[in-house]
Amino acid sequence: MTAIYSIIAGPLMWAVFAVFVIGCIWRVASLAWTARKKDIAVYEYWSNRYAARSIAHWIVPFRSQSMRQNPATTTASFVFHITAIVTPLFLSAHILLFDEAFGISWPALPNAIADAFTILAIVSLAFLVGRRILVPGVRYLTTWGDFALLALVALPFVTGFWAYHLMPGAGWATILHILSGQALLVAIPFTRLSHMLLFFFMRGYIGSEFGGVRKAQDW
Amino acid sequence: MKSPGDWEAGKRQIADLSLWKETFSYMEEPYAAPDGETLAAVVQTGEMEFSVCVNGQPWEAVFDKAWYPRFTPDGRLTALVSQEQQWTLAVDGVAWESGFDFAWNTQFAANGQGLAVFAQEGGEYKMALDGNGWEEGFSDMGDGALAPDGSACAAVVQVTSFSEGDIFTFKKGCYTVAVNGTAWEQAFVNCWTPVFSQDGKSVATQVRVNLYDYTVAVDGKPWDATFPCVWEPLFVPGSTSVVAPVKTPKGWTLARDGKPCWSSFFVQLLRQRFAPDNKTVAAVCAPKYGRWTVAIDGNPWKSTFDEAVWDVVFSPNSKRVAATAKDNGKWTVVCDGKAWDEKFDMVFAPVFSPDSGRVAARAIVNGKQALFVDGKMVAQDFSRAFDPVFGPQSDRLLIKGIKDEANRLVYSREVLVL
C-alpha cells in the first residue's frame, strides 16, 4: 500500500497537475484561437465592464431572476460550488502536503468546518442527482455522462470523509481518494466540468452583448 | 463634363426664393444646374396642378404631379410628370410624347446625352430610352443601367412568372437581363446591378446561379468560377474584361474574369472604380472587422475609419484618391489616406480640381451646409448648397447655394478666386 501511495502521491501527482494545468490552458487557448478565426464578435463586442457586471450578477446567490425562481436548486448549487472549491483548497491535510512538497502554505479551515463542508458538498450533490432523476425537464436532458461526472465529483468527497473518519478500510479509501481527486482534475479541462473555466468567458461574452450592444440586463 | 460658362470672379443672385414661396402655395426643395445659372423646384401652380419653376418662372406645361426634378450632366432639366394618369419624363418643360402607367428612376448617361426611365404599362415593366419604350415588357424589373454614351439601356427582368409562394419554380431561375428590351437566353435565380462597358456594347451583371453560388455573367454568359458571394461588376475601361469583388474562403478580394486578381484579402470589399488612366483600381475595403479604408490596387491605406467609407474619387491625373469616411459618428474627407481635420455631420462626394491639386467638398454642420477646399472652409451658412465646381485653371471655385440674406431666402452663384 505504501508503494502504491508513494507512486500516486509522487510521480502520478506531478503528471496529474501537469495534465490539469496544460489541459486547462489548452482548453481556453484553443477556444480563444477558434473564436479569433470564426467568432470575431467575441473579441469585438467584449466589454470588461459589462462582462464584470454580468459575472457579478451570476456569481452572487439570488441576484438573477432565474435563481430567485428556483430557491432550492440555487441553494444546493451554491452550497455545492462553494464547498467543492473551498474544502479541498483549504483543507489542513492538503495544505500540509503542499507545504511538504513546495514549502508553501496558507491558513487552513478548522477540521470540523472542513468536515461539515464535506457533508454539505455530498448532500448538495445528492440534491442535484435527485433533481436529475426526479424533475422531468432535467431528466429529459440528462445523459449517462452527466451521472458519471456527478459520481466523479462526489467520489473524492466521499472517500475523503471516509478516510478522515478512519472508517473501516480507511487506508484504501485514502488511495481511492487521491486517485478520484486526480481523475477529477484530469477530467476538468476535457469534459463539461470545463464550465469551471469557461463560465467566466461565456458569461462575460453574453454580458458584453447584452450590456454593450443590446443595452439590456441579462439576469 | 465641360466647365460651366462664366468664370468671372464675384457673386450673382439668381433667384429670390422668398418670392417663389410668396408666389406658389407649395414648393419643394430646389435643384441647381451644373453651371449654377439655373435653379429649379417643383411648385404648385393651381388646384391639383403642379409644374417646375425655373429661375422664378414655371414651365408652361402643368401636370397633375411632378417629381424628381434633376439636371442632366449637360444642364438640361428633367422631371417625372403625370397628366391624366399617364406618366412620363419632361425635359426642359416638354414631356416625352410617349406615356406610361407609371414612370420612375430617371437614368442619366455620363455624357449627358441619353435619358432613360423605368416604366410600367398594363402591369408590364420596361425601360424607355429617350422616350422610346421597349417593345415588349416583362412581369417585373429590377436594377437597370444606361450605357455611358446613352446609346443603350439594360435591366434585370423576370422571364418566367410564378405565383407568390412558389419557391420551386423560383429556384429554377426566373430572372435575366434584358438589353434594349431583348432578354438574354440564360436565366438565373437572381441578377443584380447590370453595368455597361464603355462602348455600350457589353453588359455584365451579378448573378446567383442557385441559392448558394454567386458569380458574374457577361453578355449572358456566367464566369466559370462561382463564389459564396459577389458584388457589383465593372468593366475594365476600353475592354470586355470585367472586375468584381468576390468572397473566397480567405476573405473578399477583387476578381477579373472569374479569377482573383489581387493578392490581398479583406473582411469586405465594395464599390471599386477605375482611375481615368483605366489602369488603377480603387475600392472601399475593410482590412479588419469594423475598420474601413480605401484599397488602391489591393493596397489599403494605413489610416482606417471605424464606421464607413463611402465615396471614392480619383483625381484627373489618376495619381490621387479622395474618399469620404465616417469615424466616431462624424464624416470627413480623406485624401491619399490623410483625413481632413474638419469633421462633419454629413459630407458629399469630394471634387478634384482639373490639375488634381485641390479637393473641394460640400458638408453639413449643425444643419447648415458649407463648402471646404483642402480641409479649409471657403463658404458657409447655406440652408442648401450644391456641389462645387472648379474652374478650368483650377484657381477658381464655383459656389452654388441658398442663403438667408436680410430675411430673404436667396440663391446665388459665386465664383471664388482661390
Place this chain on the structure above:
Amino acid sequence: MSQVIAKQSKPLPDAGLDKGVEGLTPEKIAKTLQAMLKAEGGARLAAYVNTCAHCGLCAQACHFCLSHDMDPAYSPAGKVKNTIAQVVKKKGKVDAGFIREAARIAYTECNLCKRCAMYCPFGVDVAYLMLVMRRMCHKLGVTPQYIQDTAHSHSVTANQMWVKQDEWVDTLFWQEEEAREEFEGLRIPLEKEGAQIMYSVIGPEPKFRAQLIYQAAALFHAAGLDWTMPATPGWDNSDMAMYTGDNEIMGRIKRAHYETAMRLRVQKIVMGECGHAFRSVHDMGNRWLGYKSSPVQVVHALEFYWELLRDGKLKLAKKYEKPVTLHDPCNVVRGRGLHEMARDVVRASCQTFIEMTPNREHNYCCAAGGGVINCGPPHKPTRVAGNRVKAEQLFRAKADGAQVVIAPCHNCHGGLEDIIHSYGLNLELKFLGDILYECMEKP
C-alpha cells in the same frame, strides 16, 4: 415521454420542408454539414454545446415550454438536444428525417427571443444555436415554404412582400395625397438628398398597412423634421433572410438599406415599429458586412417618439382614454433596452397604463418573432398553442382593466392578434404610432 415524442413526430405539412428533404441522402447531408461546421462552426458553437450542464433552468424562460406544461421537448436545452447538439455530436452524420424534424423545431418552435439566455447560468445563447441550425437547413434546402418565399422576395426586390418598384412609389404618393386632405402642404419627400432623416419601413406597410406610413408622415410633418424616403429599392429595413439562414442575402439587403441611406446623405435612419428589422439593421446584418455597428445611425420608432416628446417637437392635444397595457417586443427590449422609453411615451400619451407581468427584459415573446409567423399558416397552430402563457398574461392584464394592448412591433402585432382571437381575449391591439397619431396636436 413517449407521448412527447409522438407529439413531436406528428408531421405538419409544409411543402418547403417536405419537398426539401426529398432526395437528401445521408452522404449529401454529411458533406454539407461537415463543410459548414468546418467553415462556420466556431468557438461559440463548441462552448455552448459542450458546456451546457443540462440543468434545465432554461425551461422556465421559454414560452413554448411554459405553454406546454413544461414539456421538456420545448425547453431551450431540449430543442438544442434534438437539433444542433446531435449534428455536432454525430459530426453531421444525420438522416433526412432528422433534418426535417430539426428544421421544424428550429424554424417554428423557437422565436430566437433570447429570453433563455437570461435564465441560463452560463448565458448559453440558444437563439444563436437555433440560427446555426437554420443556416444548416438553408444550406440543405430544407426551409419552410412561406418564409423561404419571403427570402426570395428579399433577394429579388430588396423587400419582403414582392412589392414592385412602382407600387412602392405609388403607395407613397397615395398616402401623401390622402394626408394632404388632413394636413395642408404635407409632403412625403422622396429622394431628398441631404435630408437629416431617412424614414424606412417594412414590406407589409405599403402592402397592407399603408395607414402607418400616413401616420408617420403626419408625425414628421407636425414635428417639422427634415426627412426623406427613398424611391428605390432599399426602403425596406426588414430581413427574413436573416431568419432562414441565408446570411448572404441578409448582407445584401442590409447593404442596400445602408447604402440607400448613404446615397441620400442622411444623418440617420428612423425606422417604423418593427422589431426584427431593428435587430437586423443594428445587430446582425451589419456584422455580416463587417460593420461593427450600423454605418448610419439607426433610431427605432420608440426612441424616435420619445425624442420628439422630450424635445417638445410633438405636442399632444389629449391623452388616449382607454386603459392600455404594453407588450415589450424582444428585439427592441432585450435587443436594445428601449423599454423605459416605451413606457415614458405610453404614460405621456395614455390616461391609464396597466403593466402586464413579467415585463421589460423578462417579457414573454409574442411567439410570432424570429420568423415563426413568416413560416405561414401551416405553423400557426404551433405558435398559438405555444403561447398559452402570453394569453394568460394578457388575460390578467385585462382582468386588471386593460382594454387595449400596445405592441410596438409588426410581428408582435401579427402574433398577438392570433392569440387574442384564438383565446377569445377580446382586446384591442394598437401600435404606439396609432395612439400618438390619435392624440397629437394636428397643425
